[in-house]
Amino acid sequence: MNRTSTSRAMPLTGIATALALLTTGCAVDGEGGAAAHGSDTGEPLRVGAVEAAGQTVDDPHGSLFNESDWLRLSALYDTLIGVDTAGDPAPGIAEEWTASDDATTWTLTLRDDAVFSDGVPVTSADVMHSLERMDALSAENGQRLGTVSVGESSAPDDHTVVLSTTMPDADLPRTLAGSAFIVPDGTEDFSDPIGSGPFNLTARADQGAELERNGEWWGSEERVDALEIRGFESPQAMSSAIESAEIDIAMGVDPTTAAAAAEEFTVVQRENETTTPLLMRLDEEPFDSPEVREAVKIGLDREELVETVHLGYGTVGADLPQPAxxxxxxxxxxxxxxxxxxxxxxxxxVDEDTTVDLHTTSAYPSMPVAAEAIAEQLGEIGLSVEVVEHDPQTYWSETYTQVPFSIGYNAYMPYPVWARQTALSTSAFNETGWQDELFDEDFARALATVDEAERNEILGELQTRFAEEGGLVAWGHGDGLSIVRDGVEGVSDAAGMARVRLVGVTR
Incomplete structure (x- = not known):
């Protein structure tokens, strides 16, 4: 079948213009229209998120730092393996999957009822093209495919994909869950996107997108008729928007805003979702010294930091990057x-004449607050720290991983995913310069262990060693916080990729 775009994406001159197109009446779709899926008013569900890394992107396979991009792309595209409301692997384009005895080959059975927005069925050719693009862009996307060897993988028929891995990987479904977006075979231009997800794009701007319910989506979960996703350059701007009723959901607000909003709105908490670690590079002075790293770790009052930075919406950390x-x-x-x-x-x-720069940014509200509080506490142990705040538009590309002492940020993800992106000698985002061949070998041994309890024991030993010897100080973990206006239900309280699922959210 020839592919002809039926998307109606258009430039926006303002949010009101696009809303007028979406709210002229309730659309009737293949599932029976608005009456068939709850009490939706026909008005768009308006969701706000921070655009922490600068410009938004349309390519689902490259670098994705913006929460607003994750929300929009997760609404437009299905993923090979989905996530359920708890954030665990669930059927997506692949209905089921099985591993070989040695976990080096995974056979995925694709559903036969997934259709792109142009009417063309989703097949294994689309899956293979998507995986090839992700593999080609692995340096940008943090090796999101993990151990998948695309060149050794195959599609024996239209509804089967056989994935080969570069090493045994019993944890592969968790790696792929919610992040391997499937696009039509041959697609390289995403300005007029064709997806098979729960929503279709109708209008697009630099900091906004309008979407409508995809009546041909295979899923049965309730969802709204119209969706508006807005990106904000700062958490403060987003907080003002929900207070003034410009949006219905504010994703990822700061603790001060959440505490102030608790009496008027619903505050959804996702426990231990975020970490704002202190990063010391092991290959840079003075943090190449184990004694200096230990001094920093025991020089912090972690309970005070959690109270100062997260206002109690969090827990004290023991230098574990993913405690959940x-x-x-x-x-x-x-x-x-x-x-x-x-x-x-x-x-x-290191004496009091030694001054180190601590680099941070306002991309996330916890980052500058943490930097100032940490600098003050380290001053009390005799380490003079000067906080240097950078433009959030350039911090992740020009400062992060490139300076001796900095503040990082990450949301919840499975530990093997985090380690592959951050803690291996080959990691694309090796935050602390941790280079250890034995660690790499033991990590590979863990993934090759099919028994889950044994695998977790090996991974736990690696995390203990990293906490004791490494340069990451996970002094605390903040709850993910979203503010939800009255009448909106179904916003997930689970950490991880479940947070960007907008199916199941109703009003």
Whole structure:
């Protein structure tokens, strides 16, 4: 079948213009229109999110730092493996999957009722093209395919894909869940997107998108007739928008706004969703010294940091990057010891004349607050810290991973995904310069272990070692916070990719 675009994407001159097109009446779709899926008013559900990394992107396979991009692309495109409301792997384009005994080959059976917005059925050719694009852009997307060897994978028929891995990987479904977007075979231009997801694009602007319900989507979950996704350059601007009733959901608000809004709106908490770690590069002075790293770790009052930065919407951290992962060990956070920290610094030749720059940005509200609080506490152990704040438009591309001492940010993801992106010698975003061949080998051994309990035990040992020897200080973990206006239901309280699922959200 020849592919002819039926998308009606258009430039926006303003949100009101697009809304007028969407709210002239309730659309009737293949599932019976508005009456068939709840009490939707026909007015768009308006969702706001921060555009922390600058310009929005349309390519679903490259670098995705913006929450607004994740929301929009997850609405437009199906993923090979989906996520359920708890964030666990669930059927997507693939209805089921099985692994070989050694976890080096995964056979995925594709559903036969998925259709792109132009009427063309989704087949294995579309899946293979999408995987090839993700593989080609792996340096940009943080190796989102994990261990998949696209060149060794195949599509024996229209509804079967056989994935080969570069090493045994018993955890592959969690790696792919919610992030491997499927686009039509041959697609390279995404300015007029054709997807098979729960919504179709009707209008697009730099900081906004209008979508309508896709009546041909295979899923049965309730969802609204019309959706508006707005990107905001700062959390403060987004908070003002929900207070003035310009949006119905504010994704990822700061704790101050959440606390102030609790009496008037519903505050959805996703426990331990975010981490704002302190990053010390092991290949840069003075943090190449184990004594300096230990001094920093025991020089922090972690309880005070959680209260200052997260206003109680969080928990104290023990330098575990993903404490909610099933493989996370039960570690105790280091207790603050100012005297020992001072002795360690002195022994490493760091005195009060030594000043280090701590780099941060306002991309996420916790980042500058954490930097200032950490600088003050480290000053009390004799380490002079100067906070340097960068433009959020350029921080992730020009500063992050490139300076000795910085503030990072990550949302919840499975630990193996985080480690592959961040902690291996080959990681695209090796935040702390951790280079350890034995760590790499043990990580590969863990993924090759089919028994889940044994695999988690090995991964737990790796996390313990990384916490003790590495340069990442996960001093605390903040709850993901969203503000929801009255009448809106179904916003997920699960961390991870479940947070960007807008199916199931009704009004």
């Amino acid at each position: 992962d099933p493989s996370a060990p039960d570690l105790q956070a280091p207790e603050r010891d100012v005297d020992r920290a001072r002795d360690l610094l002195a022994g490493a030749g």
